[in-house]
Amino acid sequence: MKKKSLSNHIENIIKNFNFALTSNQKNIIEEILTAAKKQRNIFSCGNGGSASTAEHLSCDFSKQACSDTNLNIKVFSLNSNVSLMTAVANDISYDDIFSFQLNRFGKPNDVLLLFSVSGSSKNILKCAKVAKRKKIKIISFTGFNGGKIKKISKYNINFATSNFGIVEDCHLSIMHFISQYIRNINFKSNKKMIDARF
Numbered sequence: 001m002k003k004k005s006l007s008n009h010i011e012n013i014i015k016n017f018n019f020a021l022t023s024n025q026k027n028i029i030e031e032i033l034t035a036a037k038k039q040r041n042i043f044s045c046g047n048g049g050s051a052s053t054a055e056h057l058s059c060d061f062s063k064q065a066c067s068d069t070n071l072n073i074k075v076f077s078l079n080s081n082v083s084l085m086t087a088v089a090n091d092i093s094y095d096d097i098f099s100f101q102l103n104r105f106g107k108p109n110d111v112l113l114l115f116s117v118s119g120s121s122k123n124i125l126k127c128a129k130v131a132k133r134k135k136i137k138i139i140s141f142t143g144f145n146g147g148k149i150k151k152i153s154k155y156n157i158n159f160a161t162s163n164f165g166i167v168e169d170c171h172l173s174i175m176h177f178i179s180q181y182i183r184n185i186n187f188k189s190n191k192k193m194i195d196a197r198f
Contacts, residue, residue, distance in 0.1 A: 024155040028139050029178055031155065032061075035111045035137075036073040036182075043106065043136075045078035045098045045127060046115030049168040053115045053175060054079050060179040069186035078102065078127070098127035108135040116140065117167045119147020119158075128152055141174065143167030 035042050042061065044054035058077035066073055078098045079085070085097045092100065102112065112131045116124045119142035128149060131138050140146075140153040143161060150156045159170045 024157055025174070025178070028155050028157070029182060031111060031137060031139060032073075032178070033182060033186075035109075036071050038109075039072070039074060041105065041107065041110040042073060042075040042113065043078055043102060043110065044075065044113040044115070045124070047121050047123065049164070050115035050117065050171065051079045053168065053171050054113070056172065057113065057175050057179070060175065061182075065179040065183045067183065069183055069188055071182070071186050076105070095122045095126050098123050099130040102127055102130045102136070103134070106131065106134050106136050110134075110136045112136050112138050114138065114140040114149055114153070115171050116147065116149055117143040117164050119144060119149040124149060141171045143170075 032042065034040075044057045045051070046054040054077045058075050058080065061073045061075040065071060078101045081101070084101065088097045088100045106112070112127065114124055114128060119140070125148055128138055128140075129152075130136075132152065138149075138153040138155075140149045140156045142150050142156060142158045143164070144167075145160065146156060146158040150158055157174060159167045161167060
């Protein structure tokens with residue numbers, strides 16, 4: 001593996017991030033806002049570092065994005081219920097930890113946000129298949145070449161690098177951009193707005 005200078009490393013990160021930002025972000029924001037205003041459920045999930053992003057999204061969309069707005073976003077991380085996840089993993093299969101929940105709680109026209117660096121994790125793919133069957137809209141955030149998830153998503157933002165850490169960082173950043181932007185365009189008080197423009 002060829003060593004890169006720090007400046008080249010940072011330049012590569014910014015290049016990947018800027019390229020990914022040109023695709024689908026406006027459509028994704030509109031999809032999330034439509035779901036929020038029609039009181040539909042928004043689900044999120046991921047594995048490893050992506051699990052923490054799914055959890056973080058649930059927090060920021062529920063609290064930060066709704067503060068000083070008329071929004072009441074119904075967002076749920078499928079990573080949150082550890083008891084249920086481990087029961088499904090133990091009694092059925094680890095591949096079913098997300099799909100089991102989505103099958104129980106998801107409804108047509110809900111939104112599913114998937115975070116997967118490889119885009120091919122079995123439990124993520126199984127969750128996406130349930131979403132397809134139940135007519136739940138799939139939005140994915142991936143790395144590498146996007147994997148199988150990219151192909152079956154309604155909208156996808158892909159960071160085309162094989163560096164897991166960089167992809168996870170980019171996913172977290174785009175989540176912050178989206179949640180803050182949603183708050184700003186729905187802001188209704190005289191309090192200082194967050195500078196989160198695209």
